[in-house]
Amino acid sequence: xxxxxxxxxxxxxxxxxxxxxxxxxxxxxxxxxxxxxxxxxxxxxxxxxxxxxxxxxxxxxxxxxxxx
Numbered sequence: 001x002x003x004x005x006x007x008x009x010x011x012x013x014x015x016x017x018x019x020x021x022x023x024x025x026x027x028x029x030x031x032x033x034x035x036x037x038x039x040x041x042x043x044x045x046x047x048x049x050x051x052x053x054x055x056x057x058x059x060x061x062x063x064x065x066x067x068x
Contacts (some may be wrong), residue, residue: 001053003032003046024063031059040064 002008007017018028022045030036038046043056 001050002034002058003028003050003054005054006050007032021046022049 003017007014012020014029014032015021015025017032023042031038037059041055043059047055063065
């Protein structure tokens with residue numbers, strides 16, 4: 001689940017998500033829109049704050065399998 005999906009599921013504003021993660025709004029916005037990835041040391045806090053709904057794997061780009 002992405003941060004955006006988690007936020008929508010929980011009905012949170014971006015500021016509420018930032019508060020939940022204990023990070024500044026300006027840090028969380030690029031995480032959510034995919035222009036930046038969290039640092040590795042931020043991942044455990046994100047996973048804990050989201051109750052395991054968002055993990056490190058959710059920040060790994062999805063690659064389509066080659067059907068050929």
